[in-house]
Amino acid sequence: xxxxxxxxxxxxxxxxxxxxxxxxxxxxxxxxxxxxxxxxxxxxxxxxxxxxxxxxxxxxxxxxxxxxxxxxxxxxxxxxxxxxxxxxxxxxxxxxxxxxxxxxxxxxxxxxxxxxxxxxxxxxxxxxxxxxxxxxxxxxxxxxxxxxxxxxxxxxxxxxxxxxxxxxxxxxxxxxxxxxxxxxxxxxxxxxxxxxxxxxxxxxxxxxxxxxxxxxxxxxxxxxxxxxxxxxxxxxxxxxxxxxxxxxxxxxxxxxxxxxxxxxxxxxxxxxxxxxxxxxxxxxxxxxxxxxxxxxxxxxxxxxxxxxxxxxxxxxxxxxxxxxxxxxxxxxxxxxxxxxxxxxxxxxxxxxxxxxxxxxxxxxxxxxxxxxxxxxxxxxxxxxxxxxxxxxxxxxxxxxxxxxxxxxxxxxxxxxxxxxxxxxxxxxxxxxxxxxxxxxxxxxxxxxxxxxxxxxxxxxxxxxxxxxxxxxxxxxxxxxxxxxxxxxxxxxxxxxxxxxxxxxxxxxxxxxxxxxxxxxxxxxxxxxxxxxxxxxxxxxxxxxxxxxxxxxxxxxxxxxxxxxxxxxxxxxxxxxxxxxxxxxxxxxxxxxxxxxxxxxxxxxxxxxxxxxxxxxxxxxxxxxxxxxxxxxxxxxxxxxx
Amino acid sequence: xxxxxxxxxxxxxxxxxxxxxxxxxxxxxxxxxxxxxxxxxxxxxxxxxxxxxxxxxxxxxxxxxxxxxxxxxxxxxxxxxxxxxxxxxxxxxxxxxxxxxxxxxxxxxxxxxxxxxxxxxxxxxxxxxxxxxxxxxxxxxxxxxxxxxxxxxxxxxxxxxxxxxxxxxxxxxxxxxxxxxxxxxxxxxxxxxxxxxxxxxxxxxxxxxxxxxxxxxxxxxxxxxxxxxxxxxxxxxxxxxxxxxxxxxxxxxxxxxxxxxxxxx
Numbered sequence: 001x002x003x004x005x006x007x008x009x010x011x012x013x014x015x016x017x018x019x020x021x022x023x024x025x026x027x028x029x030x031x032x033x034x035x036x037x038x039x040x041x042x043x044x045x046x047x048x049x050x051x052x053x054x055x056x057x058x059x060x061x062x063x064x065x066x067x068x069x070x071x072x073x074x075x076x077x078x079x080x081x082x083x084x085x086x087x088x089x090x091x092x093x094x095x096x097x098x099x100x101x102x103x104x105x106x107x108x109x110x111x112x113x114x115x116x117x118x119x120x121x122x123x124x125x126x127x128x129x130x131x132x133x134x135x136x137x138x139x140x141x142x143x144x145x146x147x148x149x150x151x152x153x154x155x156x157x158x159x160x161x162x163x164x165x166x167x168x169x170x171x172x173x174x175x176x177x178x179x180x181x182x183x184x185x186x187x188x189x190x191x192x193x194x195x196x197x198x199x200x201x202x203x204x205x206x207x208x209x210x211x212x213x214x215x216x217x218x219x220x221x222x223x224x225x226x227x228x229x230x231x232x233x234x235x236x237x238x239x240x241x242x243x244x245x246x247x248x249x250x251x252x253x254x255x256x257x258x259x260x261x262x263x264x265x266x267x268x269x270x271x272x273x274x275x276x277x278x279x280x281x282x283x284x285x286x287x288x289x290x291x292x293x294x295x296x297x298x299x300x301x302x303x304x305x306x307x308x309x310x311x312x313x314x315x316x317x318x319x320x321x322x323x324x325x326x327x328x329x330x331x332x333x334x335x336x337x338x339x340x341x342x343x344x345x346x347x348x349x350x351x352x353x354x355x356x357x358x359x360x361x362x363x364x365x366x367x368x369x370x371x372x373x374x375x376x377x378x379x380x381x382x383x384x385x386x387x388x389x390x391x392x393x394x395x396x397x398x399x400x401x402x403x404x405x406x407x408x409x410x411x412x413x414x415x416x417x418x419x420x421x422x423x424x425x426x427x428x429x430x431x432x433x434x435x436x437x438x439x440x441x442x443x444x445x446x447x448x449x450x451x452x453x454x455x456x457x458x459x460x461x462x463x464x465x466x467x468x469x470x471x472x473x474x475x476x477x478x479x480x481x482x483x484x485x486x487x488x489x490x491x492x493x494x495x496x497x498x499x500x501x502x503x504x505x506x507x508x509x510x511x512x513x514x515x516x517x518x519x520x521x522x523x524x525x526x527x528x529x530x531x532x533x534x535x536x537x538x539x540x541x542x543x544x545x546x547x548x549x550x551x552x553x554x555x556x557x558x559x560x561x562x563x564x565x566x567x568x569x570x571x572x573x574x575x576x577x578x579x580x581x582x583x584x585x586x587x588x589x590x591x592x593x594x595x596x597x598x599x600x601x602x603x604x605x606x607x608x609x610x611x612x613x614x615x616x617x618x619x620x621x622x623x624x625x626x627x628x629x630x631x632x633x634x635x636x637x638x639x640x641x
Numbered sequence: 642x643x644x645x646x647x648x649x650x651x652x653x654x655x656x657x658x659x660x661x662x663x664x665x666x667x668x669x670x671x672x673x674x675x676x677x678x679x680x681x682x683x684x685x686x687x688x689x690x691x692x693x694x695x696x697x698x699x700x701x702x703x704x705x706x707x708x709x710x711x712x713x714x715x716x717x718x719x720x721x722x723x724x725x726x727x728x729x730x731x732x733x734x735x736x737x738x739x740x741x742x743x744x745x746x747x748x749x750x751x752x753x754x755x756x757x758x759x760x761x762x763x764x765x766x767x768x769x770x771x772x773x774x775x776x777x778x779x780x781x782x783x784x785x786x787x788x789x790x791x792x793x794x795x796x797x798x799x800x801x802x803x804x805x806x807x808x809x810x811x812x813x814x815x816x817x818x819x820x821x822x823x824x825x826x827x828x829x830x831x832x833x834x835x836x837x838x839x840x841x842x843x844x845x846x847x848x849x850x851x852x853x854x855x856x857x858x859x860x861x862x863x864x865x866x867x868x869x870x871x872x873x874x875x876x877x878x879x880x881x882x883x884x885x886x887x888x889x890x891x892x893x894x895x896x897x898x899x900x901x902x903x904x905x906x
């Protein structure tokens with residue numbers, strides 16, 4: 001059955017909205033395939049505005065992987081802004097894809113990628129605009145399977161009522177396996193309806209279908225147990241792990257938008273996973289083990305990607321890019337190849353050590369040396385032991401001295417506030433560190449024209465980390481602590497003016513905490529907030545703490561739990577956590593030991609250069625560390641001009 | 642100071658006409674600039690660059706059509722560090738840009754300033770669900786007025802200015818099949834509904850008078866209130882012939898050179 005484009009109905013609305021280009025598609029390297037020739041059709045969504053969602057690597061990779069299959073079609077959709085939403089509702093225009101402007105409700109799968117929980121209200125809005133029933137139990141045979149992925153899907157319980165299924169871990173192979181199941185089920189004439197399809201997905205062991213699990217609660221509000229409610233459904237759902245990144249060189253043809261977006265560069269993921277062991281870092285815990293892309297694989301992706309896009313910047317992505325075993329050779333090789341072509345190179349997420357200054361120098365051979373960013377995360381030595389961020393103050397001062405000595409004018413330092421066991425004194429140490437940085441900077445540069453910017457985010461405990469049991473700091477104490485720090489910095493006559501201070505208030509962190517460690521009962525809160533007009537919660541101008549608290553109070557009135565219970569409460573060893581049945585490979589006992597080590601200020605090494613410390617992932621998931629060096633080099637590409 | 646050799650000097654200046662069609666008429670001018678500079682990189686055009694810390698390819702854009710307005714006649718100039726064959730460059734850049742941003746013509750620049758030649762534009766304004774007769778009467782009323790003060794929201798707040806003086810011609814034209822409507826498939830695709838078409842010639846003045854401003858004027862003088870947003874296309878821009886009122890080809894000097902076969906210039 002042909003599906004009509006909604007574009008003729010959308011077009012008259014476009015002159016009335018802000019930045020209409022975000023709704024028209026037509027990006028370079030986008031794909032429109034024949035609807036009727038496709039056996040399985042995916043609508044992929046990044047649940048934020050187009051300018052944030054388009055550059056998302058996850059969606060871009062899956063879009064390309066799926067479209068490469070002859071009988072599979074994938075299109076993209078993003079959250080629409082309020083002005084467009086209003087017009088769409090007035091004119092009955094449904095949520096549409098930007099590729100061929102097809103209604104999302106017509107697809108087989110509606111796949112949504114969550115890198116943050118703050119996109120949940122946007123999911124509800126997109127479902128509603130699509131005409132898909134909000135709750136999975138109300139959906140019929142022709143409604144798409146609502147499937148989520150991304151880091152937030154490691155605890156999908158708060159949105160369990162609204163989704164049909166969740167994939168945990170790497171998506172490249174998983175989407176193809178799911179496609180196979182759907183293709184077969186459709187070819188057989190959709191036997192057993194929606195329920196049968198979801199069952200077939202669930203028995204693979206790699207797709208979580210919330211409706212096949214019952215949650216029982218204790219009287220005090222804690223979970224008693226989570227158990228499958230039909231035979232054949234596994235007790236635990238395993239994460240997916242792609243084992244050879246060189247076999248998955250995606251995106252090969254990155255999308256190039258016409259509209260301006262938050263990242264406009266050719267991004268190459270140089271490795272996946274991180275075993276540094278920072279205890280606050282969910283990404284580092286759930287993406288183990290480390291799997292490197294080879295230096296030659298990186299070189300090829302950059303070369304092909306630049307040709308396909310015309311981008312003027314290359315970003316080398318990973319959780320800690322300087323940790324690639326051949327990063328120096330990669331940086332030098334790319335700089336040799338592309339400096340003359342005026343291609344910029346960037347390396348986000350770097351460690352605090354002098355080696356990184358050499359790297360940064362290499363990446364800016366011809367450019368301006370404006371700012372370098374480091375993340376000590378904790379202000380005091382004690383705090384850094386608690387979070388297992390092994391950087392001594394000496395290291396940091398030595399590093400910044402090298403940076404200022406090499407002509408860098410500004411150093412940015414990232415910290416967190418509200419870490420477990422933290423006191424005012426720990427946070428005030430940040431000021432001391434910043435002062436020492438400026439003092440050293442003035443000394444080595446011989447100039448007073450240098451700056452240090454301190455940037456602070458609130459810590460939110462996350463599932464599948466050693467801090468999953470930790471109490472979150474309430475927003476009032478967070479704000480008071482940051483206020484004290486600001487006052488101390490401002491009051492310093494000698495250095496205060498050279499120190500910039502940026503921080504966020506503690507309120508959004510509480511909502512993020514509620515959604516991160518929530519269970520199925522939190523779904524009522526999300527729905528109430530959406531019904532009350534909540535959208536785009538990741539944007540400070542749209543986020544309303546008061547709305548969340550008001551809706552939570554009403555929605556949870558009949559339950560023995562509230563927002564504090566989910567956020568500032570410390571959990572015991574024996575508590576069943578809402579995400580225990582989702583297997584990230586991490587051994588829960590190991591996580592608990594690591595939590596106890598944190599409280600004892602004991603550090604843990606990185607298993608890439610020390611013996612295994614039994615986090616559990618490799619044996620549980622049948623994976624292993626994949627790192628170089630390969631010993632290969634990036635050779636110059638160009639023939640004589 | 643930046644290290645390395647100074648940028649290669651420009652050896653050739655080219656002038657380019659392009660169209661903004663269909664859904665890509667919603668591309669803003671900034672969006673187009675980014676897309677065009679990326680297309681230059683993909684096509685490996687040997688661009689000349691400006692000097693300085695952040696060298697930019699030498700491209701200069703002339704009076705772009707507003708976002709949402711389609712155009713058959715946008716112009717820009719670019720300078721290259723190695724000579725290029727204009728016809729080849731046209732084909733190369735057209736392939737490199739997404740369909741809907743179409744490169745129509747590339748010529749080597751003849752002497753004279755291009756921006757100065759762009760004195761006026763011909764606009765076509767389609768008004769779906771408006772009776773042609775209603776539009777005709779509104780146009781007459783507009784032309785009969787000495788001045789038509791309209792308001793527009795600008796970055797500096799609400800501005801009031803005359804939309805009448807800049808309008809050199811304004812007429813309701815009959816619908817015909819051979820008109821360019823590549824910019825607006827879908828808007829007025831069904832022929833059973835009325836659709837008035839206005840054709841106007843507007844001088845490039847300061848402040849600029851846009852088709853939107855003329856529409857505001859039509860609403861003021863004749864209460865013309867289209868129920869559906871107008872679909873606007875710039876059909877041409879160039880020198881305004883004072884006698885005939887026609888807008889002529891701004892690349893006429895370049896085309897004259899090409900047609901006489903004088904390749905050395």
